[in-house]
Amino acid sequence: MTKKLKIAVVAAEVAPFSKTGGLADVTGSLPKTFHEMGNEVVVITPFYGKLIDPKKYSLTLLEKNFSISAGKNQKVKISLWRGEIEKNLPIYFIEYKKYFSKKQSLYGSTRENSRFALFNYAALEVLKKINFEPDIIQCHDWHAGLIPYLLKKDPTYTEDKFFNKTATVFTIHNLAFQMGGNWWSLAPEKRDSGTAPLPKIHTQAMEKINFAKRAIIFSDALNTVSEKYAEELLTPEFGQGLEKNLQHRQKDFFGIINGIDYSVFNPTIDKNISVNYDWNSLRRKKKNKVFLQKNLKLEENTNIPLIGLASRLAEQKGYNLVIEGLDTLLKLPLQIVIIASGGKEAKEYSDTFKKIAKKYSKKFAFITPYTEEEASKVYAGSDMLLMPSRFEPCGLSPLISLRYGSIPIVHETGGLAETITDFDPKTGKGNGFVFENYTREEFLVSLVRALENFKYEKIWEHLVWQAMKQSFSWEIPGKKYLALFKKALKNRRNA
Ligand code: GLC
Numbered sequence: 001m002t003k004k005l006k007i008a009v010v011a012a013e014v015a016p017f018s019k020t021g022g023l024a025d026v027t028g029s030l031p032k033t034f035h036e037m038g039n040e041v042v043v044i045t046p047f048y049g050k051l052i053d054p055k056k057y058s059l060t061l062l063e064k065n066f067s068i069s070a071g072k073n074q075k076v077k078i079s080l081w082r083g084e085i086e087k088n089l090p091i092y093f094i095e096y097k098k099y100f101s102k103k104q105s106l107y108g109s110t111r112e113n114s115r116f117a118l119f120n121y122a123a124l125e126v127l128k129k130i131n132f133e134p135d136i137i138q139c140h141d142w143h144a145g146l147i148p149y150l151l152k153k154d155p156t157y158t159e160d161k162f163f164n165k166t167a168t169v170f171t172i173h174n175l176a177f178q179m180g181g182n183w184w185s186l187a188p189e190k191r192d193s194g195t196a197p198l199p200k201i202h203t204q205a206m207e208k209i210n211f212a213k214r215a216i217i218f219s220d221a222l223n224t225v226s227e228k229y230a231e232e233l234l235t236p237e238f239g240q241g242l243e244k245n246l247q248h249r250q251k252d253f254f255g256i257i258n259g260i261d262y263s264v265f266n267p268t269i270d271k272n273i274s275v276n277y278d279w280n281s282l283r284r285k286k287k288n289k290v291f292l293q294k295n296l297k298l299e300e301n302t303n304i305p306l307i308g309l310a311s312r313l314a315e316q317k318g319y320n321l322v323i324e325g326l327d328t329l330l331k332l333p334l335q336i337v338i339i340a341s342g343g344k345e346a347k348e349y350s351d352t353f354k355k356i357a358k359k360y361s362k363k364f365a366f367i368t369p370y371t372e373e374e375a376s377k378v379y380a381g382s383d384m385l386l387m388p389s390r391f392e393p394c395g396l397s398p399l400i401s402l403r404y405g406s407i408p409i410v411h412e413t414g415g416l417a418e419t420i421t422d423f424d425p426k427t428g429k430g431n432g433f434v435f436e437n438y439t440r441e442e443f444l445v446s447l448v449r450a451l452e453n454f455k456y457e458k459i460w461e462h463l464v465w466q467a468m469k470q471s472f473s474w475e476i477p478g479k480k481y482l483a484l485f486k487k488a489l490k491n492r493r494n495a
Contacts, residue, residue, distance in 0.1 A: 005485055007034050008134040009043045010123045012116065012143035013106055014091065016372075017045065017052050017083075020106055020343070021312050022258070022396040023173045026225070027140055028085070029261035033478035035089045042132050044123045046115075047081055047093035049101025059083040059093065063129075069156065070121035070201050078122050080129065092130065094122045107343065112180025113209055117201045120146040124157065134166050136485045139219065141173045145211030146198070148219035154198075167492035169485060170212075170219035174393050175233055175240045176316065178212035183241060194245070216245045220495070221488035223254040223481075225394035226415035230255030238391060252491060254484055257418055258394045259474030265379075265400045272376035277405075279468040282461060285380065285405055292381030296365040298335050305454045306335045307447075308382030308406060310375050310397045311389070313342030313349040313368075318388030318411060323352060324440045325447075330360050334451065339378050341369035379404035383460075384450050388435075388443050392416050398432065399472045405464040408432035409450050411443070419472065425459050431467045 013019050015028035027043065035041045054061075062080045070076045081093035095101070099115040109115055124147065127134060139147050148168040151157050183191070192210035194217050199205035216222060224230045230253060232238035233246050246253055263269075267285070268278045274291040277284035286302045293300045311317035329336065338353055340346075353366035367374050379385070385401035387410045394415030398408035407423075410416040412434050423430030435446035454460050 004039050005034075005135045005482070006040045006132065007031075007042075007485070008123075008127055008132060008137045009034075009041065009140070010120075010137060010144040010147060011043070011045055011140035012119070014043060014045045014085075017057065017091070017093075018048050018106055020341075022394065023141060025260065025396055026173070026258055029259070029264070030474060030478070030481070031089060032086055032261070033259070033474040034481070035086070037478055037482065039482075041089055042127075042130070042134075043085060043089070043091040044126055045091065045093060046100045046119055047079075047095035048106060049095065049097060050104050051106070052093065054081065057083045062092075066129075068122060068125040070118055070125075071154075071198065072156070074200055076118060076122075076201075080126060092126055094119060094126060096122070109180070111202075111207065113207045113211070114202050116143045116180070116211065117146055117198070117206055117209070120144060120150065121201070123147065124150065124163070128162055133162055135489060136167055136169055138169045138171060138481075138485075139215060140171050142178050142211040142215070145170065145213075145215035146209075147215075149198075149214040149217070152218045153195075165489075165492070167220040167485070167488040168215075168218070169488045170215040170222040172212070172222065172224040172233070172393070174316075175212065175224075175238075175242060178240065178242070179210050180207060183210060213242055213245060216242060216249060219252075219488075220491040221252045221254075221484055222249060223256050223484055225255070226257045226418045227255030228418045229391075229393045229414040232391070232414060252487070254480075256477050256480045256484065257415060257472075258396060258399070259472055259477045260396060260399050260403075262403065262471075262473055265403055267380055267404050270376050270380070272373045273380040274377075277380075279405070279465050282405065282464060285464075288377065288380040289382070292337070292377055293335070295377070296337060296367075297361060298337075298365060299362050304333055304335055305384060305451055306337065306382045307384045307386055307409075308378040308401070309336070309338045309340070309386040310370070310378055310401075311340060311387060312370075313340045313346040315345055316390055316392075318386075318390055318438075318443075319349050321388045321438070321440055321443045322386065323349075325444050326356060328444060329447070330356075330363055332448075332451065335363050335365075337365045337367065337378055337382065339367040339370055339375050376404075379406055382406045383454060384409055384433075386447075387411070387416060388438075389413060389416065390438055395419070402431060402467045402470055402472070405468045407450065407463060407467060409446055410434055411438055412436050413438075423453065423463055425453055425456070428459075428462055428466075431463070431470060
């Protein structure tokens with residue numbers, strides 16, 4: 001039998017406790033897979049005071065206001081909460097009110113780097129506090145990106161026996177995000193070299209530190225969430241200024257496609273939808289469609305193709321293509337339902353979609369903010385799901401929509417190119433509709449192809465049935481992660 005590992009997962013968001021996107025779905029489910037494979041796992045995340053209700057999740061306050069060190073000669077006082085993701089899989093929440101309990105949102109502070117620097121130091125201190133000596137610390141995205149640096153360079157940790165054998169793995173969910181601010185907004189000469197000593201946590205200088213870059217340089221191994229995006233990241237077109245650093249790590253850098261948690265995303269048991277169904281009871285899916293049409297005051301008619309879209313309101317997700325195509329699209333016999341919230345760019349898109357929804361109230365609906373309850377209804381009630389992202393590291397919503405029998409229409413990029421294959425009615429093969437180049441024309445052509453196929457009931461049923469039976473569970477990715485962790489440990493030993 002292979003040796004079981006002690007794995008600490010560190011992330012800024014973990015579903016169902018806190019979520020802005022797919023990152024939370026992954027950090028909320030992948031640790032379960034590690035645990036179910038027999039490893040000892042803990043998860044560490046911030047306690048967002050205005051968002052996480054300790055009662056709802058039966059969290060207990062382990063210790064209040066204790067002092068930890070957060071860099072040389074710096075002390076801060078934090079509190080520590082504990083909950084469970086499942087039995088024997090604890091999740092620890094770090095409470096530091098000034099940074100994590102003032103807002104209704106997870107992100108968006110002007111001191112974002114300070115917030116997460118504190119979180120990184122605190123995560124290491126908490127591991128000591130709970131006496132969990134990890135083999136692996138898996139750091140998700142930039143928010144946990146200082147940990148690999150600290151373990152390799154900060155004497156507090158390099159000289160500490162506790163972390164003597166600990167290897168770090170950096171998992172990239174989206175390299176457009178590297179630090180609190182936009183990395184490209186800093187003049188090149190002001191950008192972080194990645195290797196100089198860190199400034200103090202609460203200082204303005206901290207806001208210039210590039211967490212993702214440091215993680216890429218110092219982690220023992222690293223990965224992103226699809227093989228295609230891993231290849232793409234090595235190029236200047238996608239590499240977000242870090243392609244050289246990644247090329248340098250190429251032999252330790254892998255792509256592992258995400259899975260989804262079928263105990264959550266599953267129309268046979270989903271409590272949020274009107275009628276449960278599976279691939280043998282597709283007629284029941286239609287009832288969900290009528291419910292959705294009714295609730296959104298769209299025309300109630302199952303023959304009209306209903307297209308859903310469930311992505312963060314961000315340029316990356318391809319909303320510009322959708323908006324450019326809407327004039328053409330809304331002349332066709334179809335319905336569109338968008339469910340989304342978002343960050344900085346969200347307002348402009350929201351305003352546009354609200355206007356369109358007013359004008360075309362029988363054909364177009366916009367639901368915001370995004371909630372899991374409503375999203376389930378869109379997956380179950382729609383015939384197709386749009387994800388025309390300009391780039392997409394993995395893209396979970398098409399994987400979810402497949403299980404709900406809603407056929408993805410996607411741009412051939414990143415994880416989408418890896419999971420969705422173009423349907424050919426002649427051979428009956430494929431699980432979606434794919435367009436190669438990111439242009440309005442190609443986008444519309446793929447959509448029209450989907451609409452054409454929808455007209456042939458038998459063909460469409462076959463496509464839906466086939467899509468629903470596919471499995472993108474964590475089982476295989478879980479094994480790949482374990483192999484990656486072993487590689488990280490080996491690199492650590494040989495360093
Ligand atoms: C980010 C990426 C998305 C991916 C998710 C989970 O949100 O943009 O493509 O599916 O992380 O890894």
